[in-house]
Amino acid sequence: MGHTMAEKILATKCGRPEVFPGEFINARVDLVLASELSGVVAIEEFEKIRGARVFDPDKVVLVMDHFTPNKDIKSAEIVKRCKEFARKHGVRFYDVGRAGIQHILLPEKGLVSPGDLIAGADSHTCTYGFLAAFGTGIGSTDAAAAMALGEMWLKVPETVLIEYHGAPPPWVGGKDIILRTIGELGVDGARYQAMEMTGDALQHLSMADRFSMANMAIEAGAKTGLIPADEKTEAFLAARGARPGFVCRSDPDAEFAARYEFDISQFEPYIAVPYLPENVKPVSELAGLEIDQVVIGMCTNGNLEDLRAAASLLKGRKVHPRVRAIIIPGSQQVYLDALREGLLEIFIEADCAVSTPTCGPCLGGHMGVLAAGERCVSTSNRNFRGRMGHPTSEVYLANPYVAAASAIAGAIASPVDVLQGAEAL
Amino acid sequence: MAFEAFHSTTLDALLERQAELRPDHTFLIQGDQRWTYAQVQEQAAALAGGLHELGLKAGDRLAVILPNDPAYVITLFAAARGGLILVPINIRRSREEVRSRLTRTEPRALIAFSDPESFKGKDHLAMAIELREDVPGLEHVIGLQAQAEGVLPWEELAASSVPAPPRTSKPEGPAAIVHTLGSSGRPRGAVLTHSGMVRNAAGVAAILACTPQDVFLGAVPFSNAFGLTPTILACAVAGAQLAPLRRYRPGEALALVESAAVTVHHGVPTMFAMELNHPDFDPQRYRSLRTGVMAGAPCPPELVRRVREHMIPDLVVAYGLTEASPSVTMTRFDDGPVTATETVGRPMEGIELKVIDAQGQALPPGEEGELCVRGYNVMIEYWRDPEATAQVLDNEGWLHTGDLAVIDPDGPLRILGRKDEVVNRGGFKIHPGTVEMVLRSFPGVKAAAVVGVPDSIYGEIACACVVRAPGADFEAEELLAYAAEHLADYAVPDRVLFFEALPREGGGPVRKDYLQKRVRIRGRAWKFGRNIDTDAIIPARHCNTSDPRELAKHCMEDADPEFVHKMRRGDLIVAEANFGCGSSREVAPISIKAAGVSAVIAKSFARIFFRNSINIGLPILECPEAVDGIQQGDEVEVEPATGTIRNLTRGTTFQAPPYPDFLQRIIERGGLLSYVEERLAGRES
CATH class of the missing domain: 3.30.499.10 (Aconitase, domain 3)
Structure with a gap:
C-alpha cells in the first residue's frame, strides 16, 4: 500500500521506512517556532526542565508579532523576556523593524523547505504546507519540550485529498478557494487530518494563493495543510536561498480518508460571515x-x-x-x-x-x-x-x-x- | 532570629519565658475570645495542679482525644508542667485504633470531648467512657465542654486552685508519645523529647522569620507532630498568635484566615488544593498570608507554584516524619524556583542527612537510596517496643526513615517514594496489609490487594483490588460499608475494583507493581458537551490582554464558570466538544487536573487542549464511540493501560487505541517536562 505526503514526511522524521495513520510517533523537528505570546509561556516551561539546553539554536525561532510594536507595559515585558532568553541561548530572534508576521517571515528568510516538520506554538503553523512542509500548531509546553529535545510527539494523521481543477475566474484567489472548501467541509470537516490540496488548478495559483489556502487548513480542523511542491515552489525556495528539502508526493495507491473535487472555474469571490x-x-x-x-x-x-x-x-x-x-x-x-x-x-x-x-x-x-x-x-x-x-x-x-x-x-x-x-x- | 534561647529547654519553660516576656500579648484566638500568654500559663499551671491532685505523677501518660481547640494547647503545656507525657490521639481514629493506642501507652487519664453534631455523629466522650473498662490503669476520663456520669469536667480542673507540682520535666526527657504506622501497619508510639520538639519548632520559626506579630492558623490536627511542633510550638517560640481551626473544612479555613488576618498557614498539600479550588477562594481576601509550610505528603510542584502565586507568596515545602519531631528539611525564602517547588529543601540547623544503599553504605549526592536522619530531633525510642526501635534507630543514632530520596549535589533533598508500600492519602498513612486483612474478612472475598493510586488532590488514594469467591455477588458499596466499621475513615479504600484473579509471582505474593499499572480509573462522567473553542470565546472577553497567562486564567471560567468547582475528585471528563485550541491556554488542563479529574475521554486529539492533558500527565483516551455512549453522571471505568472504557451505568464497553510506551511514560512521569528531563538524562549518560 502506498503512502500519503504526510505519512512520508513523518516517516523521515522518526527514521522509519513507513508510518501509518493512527500511530503515535516521536518525530524530529526541523524548526520550533513561537511568538512572544506563546513563547513567554514556553520559556517559563523550558526553564523548569532540569539541565535543559536548546537542542539547536539555529532551529528555534522567536518572532515578536502578536502585540508588537509593544502595545502596553505587559507586552513590552513579555518581549523583553523573550529577548533575554534568545540572547542567553542564541536562538533566532526577530523583533520590530526586522520582523514580520511569523508565517510570512520564516519562508521569506529561507528557513522553511519541503518535507520539514515545523512545530509552532501558533495555530496557523499549518501555513508552511504551501511549501510542502508539515507545519502544525502545538502548545507552549510542547514548544518547551521541542526546544529541549528537538522532538515532538504526535499521532500520524489520516489524509483527506482535495483536488482542484480548472482555472480561477477573475477576482478569485486562494482565499476564495479555501473559504469555499471550509464551507463545504465545515470547521470540523478535516479534524486531525492532513488536508492535501492538489490538482491541475495549482498551475494557475501563485505562491501567495497557496499560502492563503494552507494558512486556513486549521479552520477546517486540520492537523496540517499540504500542497505538493512544483516548479513555482522551487523558484520560490531558490529565490530565498532555502534548502531544496525533501520533496515527495502521495503515492497513487495511498489511502485517503476522504476525497473531494472542486472545479474552481465555477467559483466566485466568497465571504465568511x-x-x-x-x-x-x-x-x-x-x-x-x-x-x-x-x-x-x-x-x-x-x-x-x-x-x-x-x-x-x-x-x-x-x-x-x-x-x-x-x-x-x-x-x-x-x-x-x-x-x-x-x-x-x-x-x-x-x-x-x-x-x-x-x-x-x-x-x-x-x-x-x-x-x-x-x-x-x-x-x-x-x-x-x-x-x-x-x-x-x-x-x-x-x-x-x-x-x-x-x-x-x-x-x-x-x-x-x-x-x-x-x-x- | 535563630531563637537559640530555645535550643535546650522544655515546653513548660518555653511558655513560662514567653509569659514573662509578653504577658499581655495574645497567644490563642477562638471566635471573639482571646488568651494572652500569661492566661495560658496560668491555666496550664492550674490544670497541672488539678491533674496532680487526681494523682497523676511525673512520667504518667495523659491521653488526649480533642479537636484543635485552645484547650488542646493549654493541656499540652499543662502536661509538660506536670511532668506528664502527652499521648495525642487523632479524633478520626476508630474505636479499635484508640483502644490499641491506649492499651500500649497505659495512660492514667484521658481527655475527650463530645460534639457528635460537628463530627459525623461520633461521640468521642461516650467512646472514652466505654473504653475505660477495657484499658488497664485508665482511671480518669476528663470531658471538655461535656458532662457525663463519672466524667470530670476539664474546665473544673483547669480552674483548680491546687498549686502545680514542682517542675520535673527535663529538656532531654520525654514530652509526648506520637503514634505512627510502621511498615507492618502496627501503630508505634514515637517518644519525642522536650528539647527535640522545642528546638525543632525554633528552627521552623527561624526559617519562616516569625515574629510576635504573626498569626498562625491551627489547621493541621494538633494530634500529630506537624500540628504540635511547627504549629503550636513554633508559634509559641515566636511569641505569636494561634487561631486553631476546630474542624478542618476548606471554606472554614479560608474564612478564619480572613477574619483572624492569619499570616502563617501550614497544611498538607490536600488542604491547599481544596482551598484553591473552593468556590469562595478569592486571593484578595487572604493577603495577610505571608508564609507557611506545605508538608506531610508528596507536594506536587504545580500545587506549590499555584499556592505561591495565588495564596502564600513565601510558602515553603518541608520534609519530616513523626520520629524526627518532625521537621528535617525545609526550603528557604531565597531558594530558586526549582528548589522551592520541586524539592523539600535543605536540612535544618543541627540535623544531618545521609542516603544509604541496601547494604547500609552512604551514597554520594545525586544517588538514590534510603534517607537517614540524625540530630537532636530524633525520638528516644518507640514506646516500649525495643524491637521496632532497633529496626529504625542504629547504634550511631541514625534514624532510618524508610523513604527513598536523593540529595542533589547542590544540597536540596528530593523524596522519591517509600521503601515499603504504605499509601499516603493526603498525609494519612494507610497500611495496605491492615486494609487487606479487613477486606479478606468480608464474607465472599477470595483475595484482596490494596495499592496506592496517584491522585492529584490526595497525592495518593487507596484502591482495593478484590477477587470474589465463586458464587459471591456482593457490590463494592457493601464491602466499603463493612470496611468503614473496621478502619479509620481515611483508610477505607477510595476505589474497589473486581478482578478475576490477582497477578502473582509464581504462587507467591501479589505483584502489586503490575497491579498498579493495570488499575482502572473509575468515576462519574462529566459530559463536556458545549461546543466551545477557547479561541472563539476568550478573545470576546479578554482580547486586549497581551499577557497569555492572563488569557489562560480565564479559559475554564469562560467555558463554564462553575466548571472547576462542580468537578469532584475522580471525575472523568467526557469531551464531546472540540474543546480548546489556543496554544498558550495550557492552564485549562492544569485546572481540571487540580480539580481532581482522573482521566479524559475525547472524540479526538485534534485540539491542543488534549495534547496538553497528556503533557501534564493526565490519561486521555480517544474514543468517539465512548463519548457518544456516555451520558452526564454515568459511572465510568477506564483502564488507561489497555484503552478499555466501561460504562457501568449502561453496561457497555468501548475500546480506545492503547498508547505507545512513550506516551504511557509521559503520563506515568506526571507530564511532558519530567519526561524530557528523563530523556535528557538518558542522552547524557
Whole structure:
C-alpha cells in the first residue's frame, strides 16, 4: 500500500521506512517556532526542565508579532523576556523593524523547505504546507519540550485529498478557494487530518494563493495543510536561498480518508460571515451590507501579491468616508517591496492607514480593534465572536479584492461593482 | 532570629519565658475570645495542679482525644508542667485504633470531648467512657465542654486552685508519645523529647522569620507532630498568635484566615488544593498570608507554584516524619524556583542527612537510596517496643526513615517514594496489609490487594483490588460499608475494583507493581458537551490582554464558570466538544487536573487542549464511540493501560487505541517536562 505526503514526511522524521495513520510517533523537528505570546509561556516551561539546553539554536525561532510594536507595559515585558532568553541561548530572534508576521517571515528568510516538520506554538503553523512542509500548531509546553529535545510527539494523521481543477475566474484567489472548501467541509470537516490540496488548478495559483489556502487548513480542523511542491515552489525556495528539502508526493495507491473535487472555474469571490469560517456565502449575496472597517494584509493575505490586488482597485479611488481602512503588510520585506512598487502611495492617497507588520487586529489585540456592533471586512482567517474586539462586533472574511472594493463602497461589494462605478448605498 | 534561647529547654519553660516576656500579648484566638500568654500559663499551671491532685505523677501518660481547640494547647503545656507525657490521639481514629493506642501507652487519664453534631455523629466522650473498662490503669476520663456520669469536667480542673507540682520535666526527657504506622501497619508510639520538639519548632520559626506579630492558623490536627511542633510550638517560640481551626473544612479555613488576618498557614498539600479550588477562594481576601509550610505528603510542584502565586507568596515545602519531631528539611525564602517547588529543601540547623544503599553504605549526592536522619530531633525510642526501635534507630543514632530520596549535589533533598508500600492519602498513612486483612474478612472475598493510586488532590488514594469467591455477588458499596466499621475513615479504600484473579509471582505474593499499572480509573462522567473553542470565546472577553497567562486564567471560567468547582475528585471528563485550541491556554488542563479529574475521554486529539492533558500527565483516551455512549453522571471505568472504557451505568464497553510506551511514560512521569528531563538524562549518560 502506498503512502500519503504526510505519512512520508513523518516517516523521515522518526527514521522509519513507513508510518501509518493512527500511530503515535516521536518525530524530529526541523524548526520550533513561537511568538512572544506563546513563547513567554514556553520559556517559563523550558526553564523548569532540569539541565535543559536548546537542542539547536539555529532551529528555534522567536518572532515578536502578536502585540508588537509593544502595545502596553505587559507586552513590552513579555518581549523583553523573550529577548533575554534568545540572547542567553542564541536562538533566532526577530523583533520590530526586522520582523514580520511569523508565517510570512520564516519562508521569506529561507528557513522553511519541503518535507520539514515545523512545530509552532501558533495555530496557523499549518501555513508552511504551501511549501510542502508539515507545519502544525502545538502548545507552549510542547514548544518547551521541542526546544529541549528537538522532538515532538504526535499521532500520524489520516489524509483527506482535495483536488482542484480548472482555472480561477477573475477576482478569485486562494482565499476564495479555501473559504469555499471550509464551507463545504465545515470547521470540523478535516479534524486531525492532513488536508492535501492538489490538482491541475495549482498551475494557475501563485505562491501567495497557496499560502492563503494552507494558512486556513486549521479552520477546517486540520492537523496540517499540504500542497505538493512544483516548479513555482522551487523558484520560490531558490529565490530565498532555502534548502531544496525533501520533496515527495502521495503515492497513487495511498489511502485517503476522504476525497473531494472542486472545479474552481465555477467559483466566485466568497465571504465568511460571523461567527465561523464555515459560514461561507458568495459576496453577491451580501452586497450592500454597511461596514465600518476594512483590514487588508496580516498573515493570510499579507504577501505582496495580495497588496497588489488591493491596490489595483484602490488606485485613484477613495475609501468611503464611513470606513477606516488599514493595510498591514506581512513583513518588512513585503512593506519595502510595496513601497518600491508605489503601492503604499496608492493606499495612502486612498485614505488607508498603512501599518508596520503585526498580527494586531486579527486577534483583537491592537491596531484596529472593533467597538460594539462594528462590522469589519478582513482578509484574516478567523471571524469568531469577539475575535477582533467587542463581542458584538462582526468580522467578514474575504480576499483582498473584495476587501478593497468594500472599503471603497462603504459596504460589502464585489470588485465588479466598484469597477462599474456602482457605489453601493 | 535563630531563637537559640530555645535550643535546650522544655515546653513548660518555653511558655513560662514567653509569659514573662509578653504577658499581655495574645497567644490563642477562638471566635471573639482571646488568651494572652500569661492566661495560658496560668491555666496550664492550674490544670497541672488539678491533674496532680487526681494523682497523676511525673512520667504518667495523659491521653488526649480533642479537636484543635485552645484547650488542646493549654493541656499540652499543662502536661509538660506536670511532668506528664502527652499521648495525642487523632479524633478520626476508630474505636479499635484508640483502644490499641491506649492499651500500649497505659495512660492514667484521658481527655475527650463530645460534639457528635460537628463530627459525623461520633461521640468521642461516650467512646472514652466505654473504653475505660477495657484499658488497664485508665482511671480518669476528663470531658471538655461535656458532662457525663463519672466524667470530670476539664474546665473544673483547669480552674483548680491546687498549686502545680514542682517542675520535673527535663529538656532531654520525654514530652509526648506520637503514634505512627510502621511498615507492618502496627501503630508505634514515637517518644519525642522536650528539647527535640522545642528546638525543632525554633528552627521552623527561624526559617519562616516569625515574629510576635504573626498569626498562625491551627489547621493541621494538633494530634500529630506537624500540628504540635511547627504549629503550636513554633508559634509559641515566636511569641505569636494561634487561631486553631476546630474542624478542618476548606471554606472554614479560608474564612478564619480572613477574619483572624492569619499570616502563617501550614497544611498538607490536600488542604491547599481544596482551598484553591473552593468556590469562595478569592486571593484578595487572604493577603495577610505571608508564609507557611506545605508538608506531610508528596507536594506536587504545580500545587506549590499555584499556592505561591495565588495564596502564600513565601510558602515553603518541608520534609519530616513523626520520629524526627518532625521537621528535617525545609526550603528557604531565597531558594530558586526549582528548589522551592520541586524539592523539600535543605536540612535544618543541627540535623544531618545521609542516603544509604541496601547494604547500609552512604551514597554520594545525586544517588538514590534510603534517607537517614540524625540530630537532636530524633525520638528516644518507640514506646516500649525495643524491637521496632532497633529496626529504625542504629547504634550511631541514625534514624532510618524508610523513604527513598536523593540529595542533589547542590544540597536540596528530593523524596522519591517509600521503601515499603504504605499509601499516603493526603498525609494519612494507610497500611495496605491492615486494609487487606479487613477486606479478606468480608464474607465472599477470595483475595484482596490494596495499592496506592496517584491522585492529584490526595497525592495518593487507596484502591482495593478484590477477587470474589465463586458464587459471591456482593457490590463494592457493601464491602466499603463493612470496611468503614473496621478502619479509620481515611483508610477505607477510595476505589474497589473486581478482578478475576490477582497477578502473582509464581504462587507467591501479589505483584502489586503490575497491579498498579493495570488499575482502572473509575468515576462519574462529566459530559463536556458545549461546543466551545477557547479561541472563539476568550478573545470576546479578554482580547486586549497581551499577557497569555492572563488569557489562560480565564479559559475554564469562560467555558463554564462553575466548571472547576462542580468537578469532584475522580471525575472523568467526557469531551464531546472540540474543546480548546489556543496554544498558550495550557492552564485549562492544569485546572481540571487540580480539580481532581482522573482521566479524559475525547472524540479526538485534534485540539491542543488534549495534547496538553497528556503533557501534564493526565490519561486521555480517544474514543468517539465512548463519548457518544456516555451520558452526564454515568459511572465510568477506564483502564488507561489497555484503552478499555466501561460504562457501568449502561453496561457497555468501548475500546480506545492503547498508547505507545512513550506516551504511557509521559503520563506515568506526571507530564511532558519530567519526561524530557528523563530523556535528557538518558542522552547524557
